[in-house]
Amino acid sequence: MSARAAQSSVAAHDRGLLVAAEVQVRGVSAQVHVAPGEVVALLGANGAGKSTLLGVAAGMLRPDRGRVELDGEVLLAVGSSGGSGAVPGGPMNRPVDLPPHRRGVALLAQEPLLFPHLSVLDNVAFGPRAAGASRRAARDAAARWLERVDLTHLADRRPGQLSGGQAQRVAVARALAAQPRALLLDEPMAALDVTAAPEVRQLLRRVLSEAQDGAGPGQPPQPPVLLVTHDPLDALALADRAVVLDAGHVVEEGPVREVLSQPRSAFAARLAELNLLAGTAAADGLRAESGPTVAGVLDPGCSAGDAAVAVFPPAAVAIHREHPATGVSSPRNTIPVLVSAVEPRGALVRVRGSVEADPASISPGNSGPGDSGPVDSGPVGHPAAAPVLAADITAASAADLDLVPGSRVWFAVKAAEVAVHAARR
Amino acid sequence: MLRSGQQRSAQQRAGLPGWAFAPAALGAAFVVLPLVAVVVKVDWAAFPALVTSDASLAALRLSLVTASCSTAVCLLLGVPLALVLARCSFPGLRLLRSLVLVPLVLPPVVGGIALLYTFGRQGLLGSSLEVLGLRIAFSTAAVVIAQAFVAMPFLVLSLEGALRGRGTRYEQVAATLGASPSIVLRRVTLPLVLPGLASGTVLAFARSLGEFGATLTFAGSLQGVTRTLPLEVYLQRESDARGAVALSLVLVVVAVVVIVVTRGRRTEGV
């Protein structure tokens, strides 16, 4: 894919943000393209090269070879062009390396990094001031941005007087007020506590979709957004596309839900240690695209009718041969599943299977190929869209249930264990 | 035994072993007593006349003027130097940093001799300056040069430490918000290290005010031109010990004020 991208880079990447970099000491050689208005989640473990790519895009890091383009303008072009790696050096006569302040690429980091000596208002006004606006015009613009993030009442505060969530929301306003041509988000929720993270995620969802619609005040429409995260929820909530980095290379790329629910690479599978069901939020859960309605707890930022995803951990799933009795105290979800793989994992066994569209077709007994080894295959004989779910059960239960690939079972999960998050459509 | 046991329990709260207090008290007394001795020795009846004599006032005025000038020179040259030392990396940087700090540990007399062979008539630069009609030796400018030479490391050290402590993350964020390096320096870097800059400036001023050895060796000693307060003290000691003591007290008071101001800023700093 990289060779193809390299060949077509000029044609395909004349709009949006292209980041291609090779940094030998960090073992990174990767390329990412973000179309105008698109949000791309850059997923990967620590040290996978996410921050390296971001640093190259922002101008903090000069790669051995690399190229950064924004809407056709070359921001960086260094290294020789004759290489055969994933990174196109491009035909160049002299290296280009624009300093960060001339790139129009704003960065929102894990920590808000609000300037402690400036008020909230002046923090947000920093970008417009740096761009040459008068103090008054900059403050006016800043006030409008504070209004958009609902923090007008904190305008005169010092950053030290804000909570973590408030500070990060101010940082969002500050980054957007600079009217960047591209936006880089470096794990913006990672340092926040459990109550602040959804709040900021929701805000980003809102402002990013507004930006996509070109609705921001004076905002040039559709800046490409590159989001670095290791949290699948962030990707689901904010991104259109996911790019998975492992050991410095792109290992997987595609629509977020596809990458997370049907990981093709071992790494993406590890990354998505959660069961995901995509659909539309309902009052008390989610209507899955694949059919079943799942009862769950709605995230605060999510309301009925929104595109959403139901998330629950494999450990919360119980497996039954027969349709279990409906729970008395708490509502329970029962989902018909065709087992596709049974993998021992220490004391536990991970059972994977695809959701069956028609519960009526369930029949007890073994009908699978009888293969007892771990099978990592797609949902054979089913539409490709059928979501795959996983359950972690004890080895004893697995033996009792006599599970093999092909078994037809019921996955049961309490509604309280299912979180329904808003997702980007 | 009981008493020592009680003491131990009280000191455990302070987190210090008991034996540390005796030498600590002795150490404090060792520093404070000589200052007290100066105060005790002052001839209070004659004090106003002694510190307001022509020679004393001229020395005080000269000291304040030259120390202010040298502090300005330190800021003008030392701030960029500290920025380069803290933010850049190039071969020889470590060596440069060590060399810049040498005046801190150099005996001031050696500094004076070094300056003499730099700015003196037959010095490295002095001979060229002489051609231009500039005569540094025996001028007030020489005093300022001597003071700046010994005081600059204090400013550079203090500011570089503050810069390193702050890191570059705020500056990077400012750059991605579109701020040019000059704007970043003015609106982010310097405001953030203001406490360090302030204490460095006060220290540089204090060091300039107390400069003696290099001035004596390099600038000479003439009332109203090059004879600063410490030189006046040194000279008055020859003829009138009371005057020397009175002026010493003035310097002690200045030193105490400087320390209080620096400390106050430091604790209040962001």
Added chain:
Amino acid sequence: MRRLRLVALAVAGTAALLLSGCASSTPTGTASSTTTTPAGSPSSSSLVSTGTLTVFAAASLKSTFTTLGEQFEKAHAGVDVTFSFAGSSDLATQIQNGAPADVFASADQANMTKVVDAGLTAAAPVPFATNVLTIVTPPGNPKGVATFADLAESGTALVVCAPQVPCGAATERVEKATGVTLTPVSEESSVTDVLTKVESGEADAGLVYVTDARGAAGKVTEVTFPESSGAVNTYPIAPLSGAAQPELAKDFAAYVAGPDGRAVLQAAGFGAP
């Protein structure tokens, strides 16, 4: 106040202990000098004249007194003469504050008078040498200074001693006697500082003692002027009452003022009193 004194004593005691511990390697202790006494010296005379003699002498006497000290040691077997050379006013202050000195040789009468008035001398001070001022210039005398009056010329950067120190007081006396008003670029607090500035070429001329000019021969050019006789500096010497070796102290003072001392002092440029 009493408490303060106690603390002061404690600190001083501790500091003294520490410092004496550090300083024990220098050969000033009486104990160390007695151990170096040659065993073959006659016991009758060694009882009287063995030991260490500490002489406080003006800085300008450094080379002559070092020579005289060696000669005195040769003449008095078992005697060890140690010196402390510094500005006369420094030495007078130290003696008044109880410094352990046996003999004081001052570069002027004023500082000797301070010690005499404090009742610290064991005998009346005896003048043993005189010194007069001379002009020194950088080698070759580039400005062509020939007379005392030339020093007042505006193009000549002149360095003198400050009036507060003996050589500066002498300078003022010559000024008064000649009616020439000098406008120095610097008034230094010691002869050495004047010499340094002339040697390095910073100053065009300086006023120092004849003996200092001789000592720096080769590094400066000396220009004598007759008016210098208007300000003759007399050096007095006296044994001190606190001397550990009263007899030896008197002997040394007499030795310096006697013919042996005269010869050495004259060779260095000092005049007879």
